[in-house]
Amino acid sequence: MHVMRGIESTHDGFVASSRKRFVKKDPSHKNLDVLQQEIENGSRLYLARGITLLESTKPSDKKVGQEVLTNLLPKTGNCIRIGITGVPGAGKSTFIEAFGLMLAEMGHKVAVLAIDPSSTLTGGSILGDKTRMEELARHKNAFIRPSPSAGTLGGVHKKSRETMLLCEAAGYDVILIETVGVGQGETIVRGMVDYFLLLVLTGAGDELQGMKKGIMELTDGVVVHKNDGANKPLVKKTVREYTRIMHMLQPASPEWTSRVQPVSSIEKTGLEAVWETVLEFEKEMKEKNHWDTRRQHQTRDWFHSMIRDHLIDSFFSESGRKTQVKALEEELLDGHLTVTGAIDRLFSS
Amino acid sequence: MHVMRGIESTHDGFVASSRKRFVKKDPSHKNLDVLQQEIENGSRLYLARGITLLESTKPSDKKVGQEVLTNLLPKTGNCIRIGITGVPGAGKSTFIEAFGLMLAEMGHKVAVLAIDPSSTLTGGSILGDKTRMEELARHKNAFIRPSPSAGTLGGVHKKSRETMLLCEAAGYDVILIETVGVGQGETIVRGMVDYFLLLVLTGAGDELQGMKKGIMELTDGVVVHKNDGANKPLVKKTVREYTRIMHMLQPASPEWTSRVQPVSSIEKTGLEAVWETVLEFEKEMKEKNHWDTRRQHQTRDWFHSMIRDHLIDSFFSESGRKTQVKALEEELLDGHLTVTGAIDRLFSS
Incomplete structure (x- = not known):
């Protein structure tokens, strides 16, 4: 029943199914609704657990953390x-x-x-x-x-x-x-x-x-x-x-x-x-209506900076990219290459 | 003969062949070596032409501009x-x-x-x-x-x-x-x-x-x-x-x-x-050796900011991206979505 409610309030099927896997694999947080309820009730223990899920690098943990946070957004x-x-x-x-x-x-x-x-x-x-x-x-x-x-x-x-x-x-x-x-x-x-x-x-x-x-x-x-x-x-x-x-x-x-x-x-x-x-x-x-306006700008800026971070991280995590960029940097500093030339080499290959 | 010298000093076959096309199509700048030589000699007219080539949005012009600049880099x-x-x-x-x-x-x-x-x-x-x-x-x-x-x-x-x-x-x-x-x-x-x-x-x-x-x-x-x-x-x-x-x-x-x-x-x-x-x-x-160090940092920073610009421009020029990001922004501001959730939706599709 708790699980049902969780699925109903979920906007993303992938999260819900991942949540199910999580429920099976990690009995310590098995009741996601309890976690959410306890955070709302002000339990510091569960709040700390929720934060740990958000900070986790484990995809299944992260997803549960995100689901709880998404459900709780109206309370923020x-x-x-x-x-x-x-x-x-x-x-x-x-x-x-x-x-x-x-x-x-x-x-x-x-x-x-x-x-x-x-x-x-x-x-x-x-x-x-x-x-x-x-x-x-x-x-x-x-x-x-x-x-x-x-x-x-x-x-x-x-x-x-x-x-x-x-x-x-x-x-x-x-x-x-x-x-x-x-x-x-x-x-x-x-x-x-x-x-x-x-x-x-x-x-x-x-x-x-x-x-x-x-x-x-x-x-x-x-x-x-x-x-x-x-x-x-x-x-x-x-x-x-x-x-x-x-x-x-x-x-x-x-x-x-x-x-x-x-x-x-x-x-x-x-x-x-x-x-x-x-x-x-x-x-x-x-x-003066600056309060909400600033918060909205902050959210938008945060989103855009995360987009940028994602693009840059993906690019540099491609095989051989760091070495290639480093080699181009050296050519640049040696004065054999213009920056536009370096960009062309990087993105035309 | 002029063309030969140009090709020899070129680091990129693509530029050289594009240069040839340029030579054929645009008789007004046909002698690239003259352009380069005149800029070195201090001709303001040719300098202005060279800058126009660098600023041009026409790929063939841009490439000639880049070639001239690359050849002249040691003089900068x-x-x-x-x-x-x-x-x-x-x-x-x-x-x-x-x-x-x-x-x-x-x-x-x-x-x-x-x-x-x-x-x-x-x-x-x-x-x-x-x-x-x-x-x-x-x-x-x-x-x-x-x-x-x-x-x-x-x-x-x-x-x-x-x-x-x-x-x-x-x-x-x-x-x-x-x-x-x-x-x-x-x-x-x-x-x-x-x-x-x-x-x-x-x-x-x-x-x-x-x-x-x-x-x-x-x-x-x-x-x-x-x-x-x-x-x-x-x-x-x-x-x-x-x-x-x-x-x-x-x-x-x-x-x-x-x-x-x-x-x-x-x-x-x-x-x-x-x-x-x-x-x-x-x-x-x-x-205090700060002079060259700063210039090297500036070149490196310039290169990296061009990489970032290129990645972001490419991303947002993909079909439908702007609309998608705008829609996600609205969900974010409505409080139905976390930023991490928005990023997942953007990059998992």
């Missing part, structure tokens, strides 16, 4: 998606723990998709779970999912967007996505979230040197972190400096000028002000 | 490539005329690849030739080639890189490439040049609002333009403001902090200082 979107970036050392995890705890205490359900740098070494993300954001991880309203950063573009797991959607279906209404703070990750996360927050420390000039180019023009808000103890006067100065810079740059969201706000995650100050700014941003964007 | 590269950008109204054409004239008078051979906004309307670029940069256009050491901006990515003609190389083969040692100042053109031009110059006006904040995001982090130098008459005190202030901003941002070229310099193209002041900075930049980059 009722949330605020916040991206958080900053150079290593800016205290992103500490901020997310303090900010997330405050929101969880307010009654929000907070999902944290954290990029765990340690997972490259351990091959998993268990370590991250245990050593970071301990207090938040124990809170009943929080769900933390570090993604392995190994082998993924800019450290952002390719499936992070779908992980995010599954969390939303599970009732999480605040999604916090932490980036590693270097490379291409920021642009990808900016393309997933409603609000993008940049964490900086005092000493604006030096700080910025370590950041990705154009990062400030991706941000909707800046937090000057570690506004505690003797650091306070310097933070005040840094807030002024960043405010001046942000006023000169093009805004990341239409008609919105980024606020620069001081925060101490240790002394728990400034966190509420940040949240109030996020809410004000949401209100303004919704009033 | 002995030059400084400068990209020039700025919002409309910053006075790019006026600056290029004054700057180019100064260089031409010094004995440099100056090629200007200008993007002519009027060509979208006229369908050609004759107007641009006649109405802009009149004095420079008449100088014996200058060559101006406006490219049609219609239908090209960000207004930069797809063949601009090869046009640039042909100019270099013709002995032009300073290449100035003007961008339209909006959209994606800047990133493309940044990927073609050694030095990237941003023209701004007084009133830094308002000015920047109209510019592409992250533009300041692409630039190696800033010119505060229109430093004339009553405008001078304001220019001085703007120079200070931009200097402060540039110090805070990540440099476009390794270990190089952008200079901000005041220029009046009418009063002819500041132009020499800009050129001296460019030369200092060249010296420093060459000493």
Whole structure:
């Protein structure tokens, strides 16, 4: 009966039949409808299982994950998606723990998709779970999912967007996505979230040197972190400096000028002000119809970037392609060949 | 005999045979070796013809253009490539005329690849030739080639890189490439040049609002333009403001902090200082081995972006693809389909 319902709600016969195979072969997840129901009911255990299926490289697992997510799509979107970036050392995890705890205490359900740098070494993300954001991880309203950063573009797991959607279906209404703070990750996360927050420390000039180019023009808000103890006067100065810079740059969201706000995650100050700014941003964007428009653009862009990735990956996975391209590159650099000539050779064969 | 030499230096039999067809069909360019020789000798007329062949959509013309360029590749590269950008109204054409004239008078051979906004309307670029940069256009050491901006990515003609190389083969040692100042053109031009110059006006904040995001982090130098008459005190202030901003941002070229310099193209002041900075930049980059490294990266990136463009263009030119993608986009936005599901549907059929 459960199986029947699953098939009825399926848009693709192939998925359904693959689901059947899965049901037979993998008794641990045999009841797909239970999985779906438990995710809807807010079970963190089943949510984690669902994400594992989405992230799986095993085709049968992936298909079940996709089926569950497709069925749950109508439950997604009722949330605020916040991206958080900053150079290593800016205290992103500490901020997310303090900010997330405050929101969880307010009654929000907070999902944290954290990029765990340690997972490259351990091959998993268990370590991250245990050593970071301990207090938040124990809170009943929080769900933390570090993604392995190994082998993924800019450290952002390719499936992070779908992980995010599954969390939303599970009732999480605040999604916090932490980036590693270097490379291409920021642009990808900016393309997933409603609000993008940049964490900086005092000493604006030096700080910025370590950041990705154009990062400030991706941000909707800046937090000057570690506004505690003797650091306070310097933070005040840094807030002024960043405010001046942000006023000169093009805004990341239409008609919105980024606020620069001081925060101490240790002394728990400034966190509420940040949240109030996020809410004000949401209100303004919704009033001006920018909120849904941006999300629609994001989905379309995501689709098109997946098309591109697929085309490029397929091309380079063809037998001998990499060697051929490498050989042409050498001819190009030797100055014996024009780029147009190289393209002709590549695609006329 | 000329034909024999042509065939010997050809890496591709197909090109050679196509060249033969061309020789028969198009008597106006029948002597390819003359074309090549005249370009090497610095004939502006033949250079213009060569560029027209490179830009042509007619396969036989394109192939002759490619053959000439391939033969001339060893003559390219002995030059400084400068990209020039700025919002409309910053006075790019006026600056290029004054700057180019100064260089031409010094004995440099100056090629200007200008993007002519009027060509979208006229369908050609004759107007641009006649109405802009009149004095420079008449100088014996200058060559101006406006490219049609219609239908090209960000207004930069797809063949601009090869046009640039042909100019270099013709002995032009300073290449100035003007961008339209909006959209994606800047990133493309940044990927073609050694030095990237941003023209701004007084009133830094308002000015920047109209510019592409992250533009300041692409630039190696800033010119505060229109430093004339009553405008001078304001220019001085703007120079200070931009200097402060540039110090805070990540440099476009390794270990190089952008200079901000005041220029009046009418009063002819500041132009020499800009050129001296460019030369200092060249010296420093060459000493640190960044000069050739960047050019090699640029060639490689150009090749890879052409591969991507080709794959994507081929895919979307397949019968029914656009309709199919559009239909999937609608399902995505309706929330009935995941992106992974859409990709599966697109590539499993």
